[in-house]
Amino acid sequence: MLRAPCDGLGGHRAQLIAALDAAISEAALQQEEEEKGQGSLFGDLLGGGPDASDTPRKNGAPSLPNIPTWTESERLQREKELLGFYISGHPLEKYRTECELFASHTVAQLGNWVAEPVTIGVVITSIKKQVSKRSGNEFARLTVEDFSGSSEVLVFPEAWGVIAERVRPDIPLLLKGGYSKKDQGVENATFIVEGVTRFEEVRANGEVAVAIELGPGLDLPAAVFEDVRAKVESHEGSAPLELRWRDASGRVVRFRSKSLTVTASAAILSDLRALLGADRVRLVRTGG
Template structure:
């Protein structure tokens, strides 16, 4: 029996390795579909795919199928069934409508064509929040702000169609009666990503930790995947965000917590005992990126980190930054843009030297040391203002 069992497992391993090597994208799409209800495994497989050069495309009402699907040579499209709150009936309605009448042109077109009894308001909100309606031509904030009007308009159009009624303007194709969505500014990046995680269980188009990636790499070489290979009882350091937390009372009546720490590669459980929890309990509930020091603990084939020190990654960044670097395409730095940037820097006078990196069309880089009167006082408000003006990728702190 043992030999036959081993032979069977060897064959499965061989087939799996062959498919993963020679049909990487198809294999990964199948794996993601099979594990689509397991958020932790999905996150691991998506990161593995990205490291292999596979691009994971967000869900899209015009492109996605029920399951994860292959698009192009190295692209996988997110499946609609992996969106929380979007059931089989809603998916069937979207796919049937799309196959019969072609792609959806706008939110109003979508609401007029799908069966709103199956694709209800809760489903529509989930589709908007996860980015599945981004292809309908406006911001997620505008889509959500105009959702009630679109549902009402779509319902009326379907009722009129069932009764055989038509507006006189329907007879004149040139006069389009479709209403307009409100012009609402897009949500800040943090809010946008939070809605994505609410709908999908994880981030897909970005990650709040992405802006800290360089700092995280300087602080520790470990992540939630590499820590699985560290010997038991080893001292480790990790960076991440609190994805979930369970607070309990000890026998002595003190509070402690079990924290699910998430980074760019996955999650790991962190045990915060009562003495440390008394110091950092508020910090753990603040949704800020964290720096954790502790010891690895292997138990029942799972890995935990027994924390002995927890601090704010943001505070560490503010304390340890010695220089500020701003990188922008040279063709975007018009005279007006330079004046606007100068005014922003003057709002935060301090002692940190700043450098402006101008990227030419030929990717050549010109570095300008800004004068002493434009030295900076680093703060969260400054970081947010720079990100709004230049984007998160423009800012590097050394």
């Protein structure tokens, strides 16, 4: 993860931003006093001077307010607002696997007309609401972004009336839609959004399973599988747990637990991979 330049100043970003107004006010006051000559007239006599301040200090620097750190979503959103791009991460990163499993296209591929439905995994970085001159109904143009780039897509009034409340900036989404037949052969055809699903709902709805892949030659103590069960039970959730056995001929047999379900999170993947190996645990599309 990249670090922003201010990350080396001490404290976290929420503290630095919260302290910024006070720091600017103090600097402006000191400048004003110096311009009026008060800094040299009274400050030196009273043992203060330009560096004196009522602000509590620690190790020579003003203390920072005791406030919670920003969530990852808040941090990335503020980076986008300030810089116009994400610098320390990407909102889609935690759903990279779902993008690979459920998205049929990337944003970079939009504009190439196809007859079949298209699904993309994105975050929305801009929402432009407009009113149709013909019908008087509201529609929207959305700027969307994934790991491959950004593009503008269109939501017609009928669809916008249904999904508007679910569309928010910087929230990972699956957008489903396609292209108008009249745009066939048109350069850079407009992608038309017809439906939206939040990635967090994909996991919560059991559309993603945690798969453990085993096969001949795996030499693990029996106690490891007791640890696996303990980890699974400590991360109880809605995602199915699958055991996939690959025999010597390459044939795969799948078994789905009837009693164990897990949270499809980075934490359970990390715990299981530590026990079984990084290449033996992954997220899969349910039934895939």
